Amino acid sequence: MTAITEGRVVIVTGAGRGLGRAHALAFAAEGAKVVVNDLGVGPDGSGTSRTPAEQVVDEIRAAGGEAVAHAGDVASAEGAASLVATALDTFGRLDTLVNNAGFLRDRMLVNLDEDDWDAVMRVHLKGHFLPLKHAAAYWRAEAKAGREPAARVVNTSSGAGLLGSVGQGNYSAAKAGIVGLTLVAAAEMARYGVQVNAIAPAARTRMTEQTFAETMAAPGEAGAFDAMAPENVSPLVVWLGATASAGVTGRVFGAEAGRITVMEGWRPGPTADKGSRWTAAEAGEAALKLLADSQPPQPVYGAG
Template identity: 55%
Template sequence: MGICEGRVAIVTGAGRGVGRAYALKLAEEGAKVVVNDLGGTAAGDGADLSPAQEVVEEIRKAGGEAIVNGADISDWAQAQAMVQQAIDTFGGLDILVNNAGILRDRMMVNMSEDDWDLVIKVHLKGTFAPCHHAANYWRLESKAGRQRDARIINTSSGSGLFGNIGQANYGAAKAGIASFTLITARELSRIGVTVNALAPRAQTRMTEGLREVSGEMLERRDPEWIAALVAFLASPAASDITGRIFAEAWGFGYTVGDGWKHGPRAAASRDASEVEGPLRHALAAAGYNAGIERDTFVNP
């Protein structure tokens, strides 16, 4: 008996990389899995169901239950149909793991409108649309007296939480997902739904070429380390964990994000000429945002 025995899960972007590891781990722990993947390139071009089909076949070969779904999760109607497919096939839905994503890295001044729009659409709307339809199913179940112990697990990124040059589109979307997670965790708690997010650090096709890793570092970037956290958060044992952002998830550990905090306060003034002194004093006493070093900028 696995920790997710009998539960029904949707994993988006599950044909490759960390999504594949999530689907396999959830199945290993007893969940019935809808393996969603449009099958496009890392930049979001094309479509191919074969990666998702291969994951389904691997799950079935191991004795689990899984089906393929090729929906574009950023399409409203397709996201709704994906949720309905899980319900119609397996009799319900308990777990939604929003993992699908693409990359179109550019320096902001070189980024096209299409680079911006598509990345925001896939990541941000592609998280919102499945969540909306799944939450409405859970809300109706709750009203009917059949409240489900449900889970939403979203995917943020260190780029969104700490910033990464060349990823203004991707980072903005991932930061938005973190905020979306905090808000929806509060909204859905009354119907038994927990909502958490994590920022995975793994070696996948999305990170190919970004850095050279080997040895222990490569081993610790195996997606299975992250999949174990996802399976636990998806299990009944994690019913009291919600509204959390795991700011780092990999083989070296799971870091609980501490979020934004108020720092030193400068006295306010109605006179613009009086703002500088107190403000500079407060800035000097404050730490820099994560990812920003004091020597990043040349101060006058």
């Protein structure tokens, strides 16, 4: 059986550790040539190092695959441009972009500094926008030249972006923004042969290791299923990044352990139309009746 991404060129950002590393290795195992991007920062975004990206490249090459490291900052115009250029210069094409890079600076809102807000919004939201912008420009040029691509983008949102998460106002806002960006990109880029989807994964990484530490397979349990291993998320990402996902775009998928969920977002619910302007009292009365007929919201992570 032919590997699902045989011959495709794939960029994975934040691929030195955690989910990104798992994605890069999974794509390579399915025949893709991988650009492994990682700035090598700490869990809070401090410091830089080429080592994480280079180590993953070494793993891929040791297994017989093809990969190249990129240690640039994808949340800068220069870094994002050089990322796409690395794929084109090394492998001659680009087929799939997986936006995954990020870090955390958790604080309750009243304690959240402006710098922590800006840093998290930058790495997650701007770090999705800029690689997508430069990849999309390449794919648009290919389509206009009569070489319409079968291109794929997989963005990384979070349950925090869909439901909210106490102590993560900056992260939740950035991840919610990624969903909006995904929907717009899917609509704008469809004419050029580009599909854009997002995942909301749950897995144990440097950012979540304390949260999911208790769900690890117990030491010595041979063959035990590690439900929170990042490798559990990667098969869906690889499929979304392959031509096999043709026709799937503008969707958000939850991925956790052995479970895949199609996330269904905002859509009109109960509605009242007076046909003229409401008074404040009337609007309140109508709103309460509509709320009584509506589905209650899912709880915010960490609330209550």
